[in-house]
Amino acid sequence: AQSVTQLDSQVPVFEEAPVELRCNYSSSVSVYLFWYVQYPNQGLQLLLKYLSGSTLVESINGFEAEFNKSQTSFHLRKPSVHISDTAEYFCAVRISSNTGKLIFGQGTTLQVKP
Amino acid sequence: DADVTQTPRNRITKTGKRIMLECSQTKGHDRMYWYRQDPGLGLRLIYYSFDVKDINKGEISDGYSVSRQAQAKFSLSLESAIPNQTALYFCATSDYQAEQFFGPGTRLTVL
Numbered sequence: 001a002q003s004v005t006q007l008d009s010q011v012p013v014f015e016e017a018p019v020e021l022r023c024n025y026s027s028s029v030s031v032y033l034f035w036y037v038q039y040p041n042q043g044l045q046l047l048l049k050y051l052s053g054s055t056l057v058e059s060i061n062g063f064e065a066e067f068n069k070s071q072t073s074f075h076l077r078k079p080s081v082h083i084s085d086t087a088e089y090f091c092a093v094r095i096s097s098n099t100g101k102l103i104f105g106q107g108t109t110l111q112v113k114p
Numbered sequence: 115d116a117d118v119t120q121t122p123r124n125r126i127t128k129t130g131k132r133i134m135l136e137c138s139q140t141k142g143h144d145r146m147y148w149y150r151q152d153p154g155l156g157l158r159l160i161y162y163s164f165d166v167k168d169i170n171k172g173e174i175s176d177g178y179s180v181s182r183q184a185q186a187k188f189s190l191s192l193e194s195a196i197p198n199q200t201a202l203y204f205c206a207t208s209d210y211q212a213e214q215f216f217g218p219g220t221r222l223t224v225l
Binding site: 004006009034036042043044045046049090100101102104105106107 | 149154155162164204206208213217
C-alpha cells in the first residue's frame with residue numbers, strides 16, 4: 001500500500017530564513033506528487049505538482065520541490081520565507097495509473113516568526 | 115464565484131442526529147471526493163465518485179453515506195452522528211490526471 005510521511009509536524013523559522021519541509025513516500029509503482037497549502041481557516045490550495053519531466057518544480061510564490069526517485073522523496077524548499085507563508089503544508093501522492101485518489105501526509109505547520 | 119462550494123460552513127449538532135453536508139462544483143469535473151481532516155492525521159478519504167453512477171468507499175467510510183445527485187453535486191450524510199465525527203470536512207473535485215480542487219470546508223462539531 002502507498003503511504004506518505006511528513007517528517008516534521010511543526011517547523012518554526014524566522015522571516016527571510018530558508019526552509020525545507022520534508023516528504024517521503026512509499027510506492028512500488030510510478031506516482032504523481034503534490035504539495036498543497038492550507039492557510040488559516042481556508043481550504044487546500046495546490047502549491048505545486050510533479051507529473052513527469054523535470055524533477056525540479058516551482059511555484060509562483062518562490063517555493064520549489066525536487067522529485068528524488070531513488071530516495072522516494074519530494075521535499076519542499078524556499079530560500080527566504082515571509083510571514084505570509086505561515087500555513088499548514090500537505091504532501092500528497094497519487095498512483096499514476098490510478099483514477100485520482102490522493103494519499104496525504106500528516107501535514108507540517110510552518111510558523112514564520114518576525 | 116468559487117468553483118467548489120460547501121454548505122454549511124459550520125455546524126454544531128448533537129449525538130444521534132442525522133446530518134447532511136452538501137458540495138457543489140462548477141468545474142465540470144466528473145470526479146468528486148469527500149475527506150475529513152483531523153489534527154495530526156492529514157486528510158483521509160471517506161467516499162469518492164467517478165461519475166453519477168459510480169460511488170466508492172474510501173479508507174474511513176464507516177458511519178457515513180453519500181449521494182451523487184448530479185455531476186455537479188455530491189452530498190455526505192452522517193446517519194447518526196457521534197462525537198468522534200467532529201472534524202473538518204472537505205469536498206474536492208478532479209479531472210482525469212489532474213490535481214484535485216478543494217472546497218472551503220465544513221467544520222462539524224458533534225456534542
